[in-house]
Amino acid sequence: MSAVDLDLEGEPPLRATLRRMRHHKGIVFGGVVVVIFMLLAVFAPLLTPYDYATQNIANRMVPPVWAGGNWTHPFGTDHLGRDYLARLLYGTRISVIVGVGASTIGCCIGVTLGLAAGYWGGRVDRFVSFLLACQLAMPTILLAMALVFIIGPSTLVVICVVGVLHWNLFLVVTRAATMRVREMEFVQASRALGASPMPIITHDVLPNVTSHIIVIYTFEFGKAILAEATLSFLGVGVPAPAPSWGLMIAEGRNALFFQPWLVIIPGAALFLLVIAVNLMGDGLRDVTAPEARQ
Amino acid sequence: MNEQTNASQPTAEIENLTVSLPVPGGTLEAVKGLSLSLSPRETLGIVGESGSGKSMTALALMGLLPPGARVEADRMQVGGADILTMSDRQLSADIRGHKAAMIFQEPMTSLNPVYSIGRQLTEAMTMHGQRYDTARTRALELLHAVGLPDPEERFSQYPHQFSGGQRQRILIAMALMNSPGLLIADEPTTALDVTIQAQILDLLKEMREKLGIAVILITHDFGVLSHHADRVMVMLKGEVIETGRTEAVLRKPQHEYTRRLIDSLPKAHSRPPPPDGTALIEVEQVSQSYKFRRGLFSPIRTIEAVKDVSFTLSEGETLAFVGESGSGKSTLARMLLGLEAPKAGRIRLDGTDIASVPDKVRAHLLQPIFQDPYGSLNPRMSVSQIIRRPLDIHEIGTRAERAERTRAVMEQTGLSPRFFHAFPSQMSGGQRQRVAIARALILNPRIIVCDEPTSALDVSIQAQILTLLEGLRGRLNLTLLLITHDLGVVRQMADRVIVMQDGQVVEAGMTAELFAAPTQDYTRTLLASVSAL
Structure with missing residues (x-):
């Protein structure tokens, strides 16, 4: 084959996808924001001289600098006099870990069950649907509280509990998409080739349901952070004094009317991160979609 | 009916119509400088491949073009109303369903x-202020006219309770509710079985004569045109390249493209009968049935898809299975491909019982090509990955x-x-089908099972794919098992034919003999419903 012919073969798919990613505004913006948050989390000790747990009752409820405070505590202090910037930065670590960890666990459980139910159908499907019905019928918060209470609160336990309770959306969406894909002729072509179920599921089915999974993943990422906040709010989340954004919102609630910044600051951070992750997810779905290759 | 149109005035008239559509990176002229005129009781056939602008012309007449489309014309009128100057609201009130009505290709989704069909x-009439009683009487009258059995009883039934052909009849009745002067039929029979196709086309003809309406018949099937259109318009890339009386165009096509389209119709083709090879597939009294129940407590129902079918396929020959949908021909293919196991009977592949042939050995022996080149390729994989996949699986x-x-x-x-x-x-239908063929060939199988390999393709593409298959058959000494409802394809490709109906073999024989002298009634009906040129 001559060099000219090879040249005509076009761009390899991976490189084409990367090129499209660079030109996608959502991915670029979302990616930049997520990377900034990651850097803040990693380099938190370098960015603030304060410890997130050191209390200073004499200096409590200092407002942030733009609301009449001073540059010693740019984001002010909370009701125990702890520096709010330090808590926010350290809190990023926990929130990001909980978000990624919990939604990944949920994703693994839900997608596995969904692929199995959708691909094999019949008894497998009925069993999985039964599991789903049980999960939906259970009062999740109660169950989460009970679990955390029995095992004892720690970040890892919170991640696992939130993850184990957030797989139903993954399951429902994956199962429906798999059922549609498995009836398509390219799956039958693979079966006629003598391929066993595993390669068919990983090669033929999974790539065609990933776009749905990405969307659910970014959605669940935000929900997991909020679920952790709920648990913290109820006192069974990440144990104090470790800061998480959810815990910060929960603690700031008492002073909501006098010092709204205590809720607004972690709330804004949470909002920004969730938006960025969602934009990235939507962008990834767009650039990997077959229709994007025109 | 349709008294307002006097005979001298054309039912529809277009002068110099141009439709441009916005596409990424510019505009596409979907229709360029088209003119047509249609008198009452006349049928104009518009023929062309996908993307030739034939559907856009029809949609322009109804004012139903996609948003963003620009329409320019010197004149465009339907039933005396100038549709160029009308607003969308006026079009809905006066044109759509009134002066012009449309029936679509897919009776399942229309x-x-x-x-309920009655509703x-x-x-269609009550929305425009008619009384329900009047509408009901009219509907029943039309359902009688289109030949739907027991209209009074079936009036309150739902679409899923009707067959495809019946639904197309209902759609025709629905289009005629407000006595339009013009009926646009966009590929009205493409989705139907051949015997039903003939019935629907005859019905359209009858309605046209009885009600004095003009019909625009959009199709890619020259056979349909030759029997049902008075005049033909051939379109290519938005332009009308040839127009004239049907017989004249078909006999003496002026334009090179028309000639090519007519030439690309599958033709009877005789090749020397293949030497008696060894039997590659032996099927003995195979039956297949499915059990299902609608709900948890409803009784189990059994559907017999294949009943007692036997045949042999020898090396080097091409055997075609012909039948309408539901005749069991695809089920048979699925059993041969190992996608399901027969309930009774024996299938032997190359002398070994199919149950004891390992999947990967079977894959080396026979490979499928499917009907839909859109569904048979994994959209997430590149062409090279798709074609290479069999080698990956077999390591x-x-x-x-x-x-x-x-x-x-x-x-x-x-x-x-x-x-x-x-x-x-990124590929066209024909190119995709080539990819599917390449994937089937990469393992060097001895048999290719083609399930409707060309029915989703345009005629000229169809001819290319058939030629490709013929060439490959000769060069690689392939044995072909062809499943199709297209008798033209059968005549061009097959050495032997098996006709199936309701899961059973009706008739079998050498292609030429069976086409010349069918012995069974069903085969005769099937052959008669093909609109040959």
């Missing part, structure tokens, strides 16, 4: 599944060897190397 029929060769073999098969099937990294969504 009716709303949640309303859908009467709505044959190194990476480089696999790529080399992929290039070789691509060349064999006439795929340019620039498609190596392309994705199916």
Whole structure:
């Protein structure tokens, strides 16, 4: 084959996808924001001289600098006099870990069950649907509280509990998409080739349901952070004094009317991160979609 | 009916119509400078391949073009109303369903599944202020006219309770509710079985004569045109390249493209009968049935898809299975491909019982080509990945060897190397079907099972694919099992034919003999319903 012919073969798919990613505004913006948050989390000790747990009752409820405070505590202090910037930065670590960890666990459980139910159908499907019905019928918060209470609160336990309770959306969406894909002729072509179920599921089915999974993943990422906040709010989340954004919102609630910044600051951070992750997810779905290759 | 149109005035008239559509990176002229005129009781056939602008012309007449489309014309009138100057609201009130009505290709999706057909029929009139009683009487009258059995009883039934042919009849009745002067039929029979196709086309003809309406028949099937159109308009890339009386155009096509379209119709073709090879597939009294129940407590129902079918396929021959949908021909193919096991009977592949042939050995023996080149290729994989997949599954060769073999098969099937990294969504239907053929060939199988290999393709593309298959059959000494409802394809390709109906073999024989002298009634009906040129 001559060099000219090879040249005509076009761009390899991976490189084409990367090129499209660079030109996608959502991915670029979302990616930049997520990377900034990651850097803040990693380099938190370098960015603030304060410890997130050191209390200073004499200096409590200092407002942030733009609301009449001073540059010693740019984001002010909370009701125990702890520096709010330090808590926010350290809190990023926990929130990001909980978000990624919990939604990944949920994703693994839900997608596995969904692929199995959708691909094999019949008894497998009925069993999985039964599991789903049980999960939906259970009062999740109660169950989460009970679990955390029995095992004892720690970040890892919170991640696992939130993850184990957030797989139903993954399951429902994956199962429906798999059922549609498995009836398509390219799956039958693979079966006629003598391929066993595993390669068919990983090669033929999974790539065609990933776009749905990405969307659910970014959605669940935000929900997991909020679920952790709920648990913290109820006192069974990440144990104090470790800061998480959810815990910060929960603690700031008492002073909501006098010092709204205590809720607004972690709330804004949470909002920004969730938006960025969602934009990235939507962008990834767009650039990997077959229709994007025109 | 249709008294307002006097005979001298054309029912529809277009002068110099141009439709431009916005596409990424510019505008596409979907229709360029088209003129037509249609008198009452006349049928104009518009023929062309997908993308030739034939549907756009029809949609322009109804004012139903997609948003963003620009329409320019010197004159465009339907039933005396100038549709160029009308607003969307006026078009809905006066044109759509009134002066012009349309029936679409897909009778399965053109009716709303949640309303009874009676309601859908009467709505066409009551929405415009007619009384329900009047509408109901009219609907029943039309359902009688289109030949739907027991209209009074079936009036309140839902679309899923009707067959495809019946639904198309209902749609025709619905289109005629407000006595339009013009009926536009966009590929009205493409989705139907051949025997039903003939009935629907005859019905259209009858309605046209009885009600004095003009019909625009959009199709890609020259056979349909030759029997049902008075005049033909051939379109290519938005332009009318030839127009005239049907017989004249078909006998003496002026334009080179028309000639090519007519030539590309499958033709009777005799090749020397293949020497008696060894039997590759032996099927003995195979039956297949499915059990299902609608709900948890409803009784189990059994559907017999294949009953007592026996045949042999010898090396080097081409055997065609012909039958309408539901005749069991695809089920048979699925059993041969190992996608399901027969309930009774024996299938032997190359002398071994199919149950004891390992999947991967069977894959080396026979490979499928499916009907829909859109559904048979994984949209997330590139062409080279798709074609190489069989080698990956069977773990044959190194990476480089696999790529080399992929290039070789691509060349064999006439795929340019620039498609190596392309994705199916970037290719046309014909190119995709070539990819599917390349994937089937890469393992060097001895038998190819083609399930309706060309029915989703345009005529000229269909001819190319058939020629490709013929060429490959000769060069690689392939044995073909062809499943189709297209008798033209059968006549061109097959040595032997088996006609199936309701899961049973009706008739079998050599192609030429069976076409010349069918012995069974069903075969005769089937042959008679094909609109040959």
